[in-house]
Amino acid sequence: MARTRAGTARRASITDVARLAGVSAGTVSNVLNHPSQVSDRTRTKVLDAIEQLSFVRNASARQLREGTSRTVGAIVLDIANPFFTATARGIEDRLAQDDLVLMLASSDEDPERESRFVRQFVEHGVRGLLVTPSRGTLETVARVRERGTDVVLLDHTSPFPDVASVAVDDVRGAALATAHLLERGHERIAFLNGPLSLRQCADRRQGVLAAVVEAGLDPGRVVVEVTLPSLNADSGSRAMAELLARPGPPPTATFCVNDFTALGAMRHLREASIAVPEQMAVVGYDDVDFAPELAVPLTSVRQPSHEIGWRAADLLLGDGEPEQVLFQPALVVRASSGA
Known part of the structure; x- marks a missing residue:
């Protein structure tokens, strides 16, 4: 673990590892991502430095650079409602099959809160968004799609043929x-x-x-x-x-x-x-x-709350044409x- 000038601990960087191992930051990156391109002796020095500094790579930064985010965002009306809790579990179960992670938020039926979470998730670089729209229009969702983030409407029908949705009749x-x-x-x-x-x-x-x-x-x-x-x-x-x-x-x-x-x-x-x-x-x-x-x-x-979540996540990850799925209640x- 590296130290600040005040002596407090901070997260070690690739530069810290490179300095301790006596190599370039590019060499450290190769050890992490392309180890076969580095000699055994150099690789050992870098790995020893990583262990000494308790270095942990910044996965979020790497994913943003490579466009391979492992997170999916979901915004529901109220996670305290057991319906949405079960729906979120369905999302999580589907994402787990592809080794993806769910980021979950509640809009509390507030359009401004919903818009803020949408913006934060997009800035975080999520792979896609599952959204239960709150009161008002779908303008926020439309803007996000225009910027290249995939969106599936959750527990809401879609007025757009090119936007997938999962809902109940x-x-x-x-x-x-x-x-x-x-x-x-x-x-x-x-x-x-x-x-x-x-x-x-x-x-x-x-x-x-x-x-x-x-x-x-x-x-x-x-x-x-x-x-x-x-x-x-x-x-x-x-x-x-x-x-x-x-x-x-x-x-x-x-x-x-x-x-x-x-x-x-x-x-x-x-x-x-x-x-x-x-x-x-x-x-x-x-x-x-x-x-x-x-x-x-x-x-x-x-x-079918679990199935709604599972199907919505599956549509988000799929490569086929957008579908509007409508489950029947009982x-x-x-x-x-x-x-």
């Missing part, structure tokens, strides 16, 4: 959940939804309304929509409190935009001594790991909806 998923509640006799259904600037929220709202119309009912009479500022448990709890405080008879069922908001909604129902499903049926979306483990197991729309019925 959320219109159908929400329709399945709503039809299930209608079939169980519920005539007034709360829908705890997020901002419509998020593609998932807009699509799920479309599915809810379509299922009600398909049943021959008036969405204006059946659906009571509450818009959440963010898709987490605290927002779900506050939305349920707001819903119950409204005048008139409350809905008898609630469909939540994801399982995190459903968890918060059920927490408030418990605190308010409202029984699930006897007094309020609840359905979530994502079917994350905790859904069947709750005191009242949660009915939810299942998304309704998993449990006790929270009266099963």
